[in-house]
Amino acid sequence: xxxxxxxxxxxxxxxxxxxxxxxxxxxxxxxxxxxxxxxxxxxxxxxxxxxxxxxxxxxxxxxxxxxxxxxxxxxxxxxxxxxxxxxxxxxxxxxxxxxxxxxxxxxxxxxxxxxxxxxxxxxxxxxxxxxxxxxxxxxxxxxxxxxxxxxxxxxxxxxxxxxxxxxxxxxxxxxxxxxxxxxxxxxxxxxxxxxxxxxxxxxxxxxxxxxxxxxxxxxxxxxxxxxxxxxxxxxxxxxxxxxxxxxxxxxxxxxxxxxxxxxxxxxxxxxxxxxxxxxxxxxxxxxxxxxxxxxxxxxxxxxxxxxxxxxxxxxxxxxxxxxxxxxxxxxxxxxxxxxxxxxxxxxxxxxxxxxxxxxxxxxxxxxxxxxx
Amino acid sequence: xxxxxxxxxxxxxxxxxxxxxxxxxxxxxxxxxxxxxxxxxxxxxxxxxxxxxxxxxxxxxxxxxxxxxxxxxxxxxxxxxxxxxxxxxxxxxxxxxxxxxxxxxxxxxxxxxxxxxxxxxxxxxxxxxxxxxxxxxxxxxxxxxxxxxxxxxxxxxxxxxxxxxxxxxxxxxxxxxxxxxxxxxxxxxxxxxxxxxxxxxxxxxxxxxxxxxxxxxxxxxxxxxxxxxxxxxxxxxxxxxxxxxxxxxxxxxxxxxxxxxxxxxxxxxxxxxxxxxxxxxxxxxxxxxxxxxxxxxxxxxxxxxxxxxxxxxxxxxxxxxxxxxxxxxxxxxxxxxxxxxxxxxxxxxxxxxxxxxxxxxxxxxxxxxxxx
Numbered sequence: 032x033x034x035x036x037x038x039x040x041x042x043x044x045x046x047x048x049x050x051x052x053x054x055x056x057x058x059x060x061x062x063x064x065x066x067x068x069x070x071x072x073x074x075x076x077x078x079x080x081x082x083x084x085x086x087x088x089x090x091x092x093x094x095x096x097x098x099x100x101x102x103x104x105x106x107x108x109x110x111x112x113x114x115x116x117x118x119x120x121x122x123x124x125x126x127x128x129x130x131x132x133x134x135x136x137x138x139x140x141x142x143x144x145x146x147x148x149x150x151x152x153x154x155x156x157x158x159x160x161x162x163x164x165x166x167x168x169x170x171x172x173x174x175x176x177x178x179x180x181x182x183x184x185x186x187x188x189x190x191x192x193x194x195x196x197x198x199x200x201x202x203x204x205x206x207x208x209x210x211x212x213x214x215x216x217x218x219x220x221x222x223x224x225x226x227x228x229x230x231x232x233x234x235x236x237x238x239x240x241x242x243x244x245x246x247x248x249x250x251x252x253x254x255x256x257x258x259x260x261x262x263x264x265x266x267x268x269x270x271x272x273x274x275x276x277x278x279x280x281x282x283x284x285x286x287x288x289x290x291x292x293x294x295x296x297x298x299x300x301x302x303x304x305x306x307x308x309x310x311x312x313x314x315x316x317x318x319x320x321x322x323x324x325x326x327x328x329x330x331x332x333x334x335x336x337x338x339x340x341x342x343x344x345x346x347x348x349x350x351x352x353x354x355x356x357x358x359x360x361x362x363x364x365x366x367x368x369x370x371x372x373x374x375x376x377x378x379x380x381x382x383x384x385x386x387x388x389x390x391x392x393x394x395x396x397x398x399x400x401x402x403x
Numbered sequence: 404x405x406x407x408x409x410x411x412x413x414x415x416x417x418x419x420x421x422x423x424x425x426x427x428x429x430x431x432x433x434x435x436x437x438x439x440x441x442x443x444x445x446x447x448x449x450x451x452x453x454x455x456x457x458x459x460x461x462x463x464x465x466x467x468x469x470x471x472x473x474x475x476x477x478x479x480x481x482x483x484x485x486x487x488x489x490x491x492x493x494x495x496x497x498x499x500x501x502x503x504x505x506x507x508x509x510x511x512x513x514x515x516x517x518x519x520x521x522x523x524x525x526x527x528x529x530x531x532x533x534x535x536x537x538x539x540x541x542x543x544x545x546x547x548x549x550x551x552x553x554x555x556x557x558x559x560x561x562x563x564x565x566x567x568x569x570x571x572x573x574x575x576x577x578x579x580x581x582x583x584x585x586x587x588x589x590x591x592x593x594x595x596x597x598x599x600x601x602x603x604x605x606x607x608x609x610x611x612x613x614x615x616x617x618x619x620x621x622x623x624x625x626x627x628x629x630x631x632x633x634x635x636x637x638x639x640x641x642x643x644x645x646x647x648x649x650x651x652x653x654x655x656x657x658x659x660x661x662x663x664x665x666x667x668x669x670x671x672x673x674x675x676x677x678x679x680x681x682x683x684x685x686x687x688x689x690x691x692x693x694x695x696x697x698x699x700x701x702x703x704x705x706x707x708x709x710x711x712x713x714x715x716x717x718x719x720x721x722x723x724x725x726x727x728x729x730x731x732x733x734x735x736x737x738x739x740x741x742x743x744x745x746x747x748x749x750x751x752x753x754x755x756x757x758x759x760x761x762x763x764x765x766x767x768x769x770x771x772x773x774x775x
Contacts, residue, residue: 109481109511110688139481140512144689167655180706182715187706195652197659204655206648212641231641238712256710262642263634265712269584269603270634274642276578276721277649280567282702283539283576287569288689293702295709316482317516317660330654330665334552334559337667338628340610340637343554349648 035372035393036364042080043068045375045389049083052382053090054097059122066121066152069159071365074356075207077216078153080367081223084374085150086119087381094303095119095149101126108138112289113145117303120151120172127309128157128170135166135311144284145307146291150174154194155207161311162196162203165320169310170194171281175298177251178211178278179258181271184238186251186258189294190214191281196350198314199328205350210278211259215251218244218259223370233259240265254299284308369395407744407765408736414452415440417747417761421455424754425462426469431494438493438524441531443737446728447579449588450525452739453595456746457522458491459753466675467491467521473498480510484661485517489675492523492544499681500529500542507538507683516656517679518663522546526566527579533683534568534575537692541682542566543653547670549623550583551630553637553644556610558623558630561666562586563653568722570686571700577722582650583631587623590616590631595742605631612637626671656680741767 046064051057063086071079089095099118103111111130115123127143134141151157154170161168174189192214194207212232221228222244235241236256250257261274285306286293292304314320331348339346367375373395379386418436423429435458443451461467471490475483483502487495499515506513523529526542533540546561564586566579584604593600594616607613608628622629633646657678658665664676686692703720711718739747745767751758 105690107511107688112689138510139479140514142512142684142689179712180709180718182712183706183709183718184712185710187709195648195655197655204651206651208642208645208648210645212635229640234712262645263584264641268601269636270580270646272719272721273580273582273634273646276567276580279576279578279721283567283569283699287699287702288686288695290690290695290698293705295705312514314660316479317484317514318477318662323660323662326662327655327659330659333665333667334555337552337555337559338557340551340554340556340606346552346555347644349644349651 033369034366035369036366038364039068039072039360041389042071042365042367045379046083048384049378049382052384055119059119062125063119063121066124066156069156070153072357072360073153073155073353074359075153076366076368077214077220080365080375081219081371082150082152082216083371083378087374087378089149089303091381093301094298101145103130109134109140109142111143113143115145115148117147117149120149120305120307123148124151124157124170124307124309125160127307128160128168128311131309131311132161132164132166135161135313136164139313139316141309141311142284143309144289145309146286146289146304148305148307149303150305151307153207154192155196155205157309158194158196158207159203159205162198162205165198165314167312167314168196169312170308171284172305172307173282173285173294173297174215174305175251176295177215177258178261178275178294179234179238179265181261181265181267181275184234184236185256187295188275188278188282189297190259191278191294193277193281197327198324199331202331202348202351202354204327204331204348205353210262210274210281212262212264212274213259215248215259218248220368222248223368231260231264233257234265281308284310405741406738407741408738410736411440411444411732413761414443414737414739417751418455420756421750421754424756427491431491434497435491435493438496438528441528442525444729444732445525445527445725446731447525448738448740449586449592452737452747453591453743454522454524454588455743455750459746459750461521461675463753465673466670473517475502481506481512481514483515485515487517487520489519489521492521492677492679495520496523496529496542496679496681497532499679500532500540500683503681503683504533504536504538507533507685508536511685511688513681513683514656515681516661517681518658518661518676520677520679521675522677523679525579526564527568527577529681530566530568530579531575531577534570534577537570537686539684539686540568541684542680543656544677544679545654545657545666545669546587546677547623548667549587549630550633550647550650550666551606551610551637553633553639553647556606556608557628559667560647560650560654561669562631563650563666565649565653569699570696571703574703574720574723574726576699576703576720577725582634582646582653584634584636584646585631587620587631590620592740594620595740603632603636605629606637653680656682
């Protein structure tokens with residue numbers, strides 16, 4: 032499966048035009064495009080351009096209501112509950128994190144929980160919004176059920192990422208990870224590549240290990256059982272119950288506190304119901320924020336400089352790879368999977384955009400297999 | 404290695420007498436004993452009676468200052484920073500969580516970070532203190548370095564447990580887990596049993612997999628390299644970088660916000676320097692707390708009732724096993740490893756206690772191998 036490199040500017044222009052054609056305002060399209068492109072900037076292919084098809088199909092099918100505005104249904108100086116009214120997840124998430132940041136600046140902490148939203152892109156985008164303001168940021172989201180709990184065979188939790196970010200130089204701390212071994216997006220990429228997935232990632236509908244991305248994704252889509260296992264694996268020996276527990280923390284901050292839909296109830300009967308959680312913490316409420324930041328930087332540098340395992344040239348701190356990926360994108364552009372390009376062209380045609388202006392005379396070399 | 408069952412009452416009386424003999428007041432001994440016995444109540448042998456020897460040796464060597472009082476060095480309505488002045492970890496932790504709870508009741512959230520403390524027992528004890536008051540509780544602690552970061556061969560993080568608890572019936576949510584695959588305490592138990600540890604838990608000083616608890620514990624004690632791997636394993640394929648990331652969140656709330664010692668600097672030169680983090684969140688600041696609790700209970704029950712993997716009779720939610728363990732302890736008493744009994748007898752002799760009154764004519768059947 033071939034990749035084609037496009038300039039960031041071209042893809043940004045494409046997203047801006049497409050989302051405005053879908054009916055979003057220019058500032059709204061700006062936020063949505065920023066969230067998607069940050070994922071590709073960071074080398075997280077699964078949540079960048081390759082996810083456009085989901086938003087396209089979501090808007091087309093009515094899962095995503097373009098005109099919906101997030102409503103604050105409960106609020107205190109440190110907290111808020113937002114009903115997303117099935118709007119675009121990125122816009123709801125952005126508003127929620129802005130509220131959490133404002134509260135953290137004023138009273139030290141802001142926690143905002145959201146119900147009835149849609150997929151909001153990478154969780155880390157929102158955590159980073161807080162980090163950009165000198166705060167510790169946290170964000171999480173549930174999703175269509177994909178994680179099979181320890182000893183189960185039916186997916187009952189989402190990929191349920193927890194994302195944290197905190198100020199540090201030269202590499203801000205940025206840790207954004209699903210509480211499953213891998214995300215659904217990773218399986219989607221293996222499926223597009225038509226490559227077998229590694230053992231220990233997924234189980235089929237009987238609960239047995241599977242290397243077939245197409246089978247696992249098909250079962251998830253059809254609610255036929257199976258899914259991805261929690262980080263730590265499918266038993267307790269190597270800590271699968273821990274990944275399952277981290278997934279539960281995600282539900283607590285998203286679907287439980289907001290009294291929204293837990294993962295197993297989302298994305299059914301034409302209704303999304305995805306829930307998110309956000310927190311911003313102000314280091315200035317614990318001492319001199321500059322001194323705290325310096326203290327963190329010393330530790331991060333000690334980690335990077337600590338002795339390497341045989342054959343390993345480097346120890347990373349979380350966020351370092353993302354900063355390096357940005358440099359690569361700036362130099363080389365963003366690599367887009369050929370199947371993703373086909374999906375983007377389909378979307379551009381649907382919206383009546385000038386396909387040639389973006390993709391020239393693109394010709395695919397393989398069959399697209401889409402699950403949307 | 405044989406186990407002997409003792410009544411909870413007898414062990415409680417033993418702890419109460421011992422800690423008062425060490426110089427703690429009766430209310431202080433009450434807190435310390437409660438923390439230790441909750442671990443045995445919950446079937447978490449590693450942090451119950453088997454840890455007494457560490458406190459004994461810690462007090463004897465001057466790591467733990469019996470008379471030290473925790474000092475609040477920074478405070479706002481939502482936050483506090485405590486300097487433990489090398490006091491007993493359980494007493495510092497208890498005070499810190501009480502402050503977090505009080506703040507959460509008043510303003511919705513309380514976050515307290517602690518530096519210069521000592522081992523504080525199971526992290527879950529403090530999370531549960533908040534849960535008992537109808538709040539969401541969080542606690543974490545760093546420890547002597549034991550976790551080797553992904554691609555490293557030197558332990559740079561502690562076992563770094565994150566513990567969460569939240570109200571629910573019939574089983575409160577209680578999730579307390581090290582961010583390593585297993586805790587050091589688990590290795591100590593394998594060492595006492597003289598059994599090989601499972602592959603995928605630990606690495607030797609060269610960074611290679613080891614099944615020898617004695618070797619790994621010895622290297623950790625001597626700071627010779629190696630240690631336990633993060634949950635997710637020693638590579639990125641199954642998510643080892645995620646366990647490493649969760650361990651970093653623990654450092655953030657404990658050693659970073661408090662500007663205390665990060666794990667790799669603790670427990671050296673006769674100084675402990677252990678740091679903790681605490682958070683309490685009041686559900687009443689997000690809606691009707693009873694409705695939120697009910698909503699959580701429905702989800703927990705759905706998880707327990709969801710389809711089981713072939714050959715698995717049961718899916719647990721976090722906290723269920725602990726509630727069942729309590730019932731077992733009430734019926735059968737607490738099983739104590741023979742080597743642990745020998746350590747307790749040694750401690751009782753050191754304190755001039757009436758050993759026979761507790762242990763009768765106990766005779767061991769094997770050699771103790773202690774790392775303290």
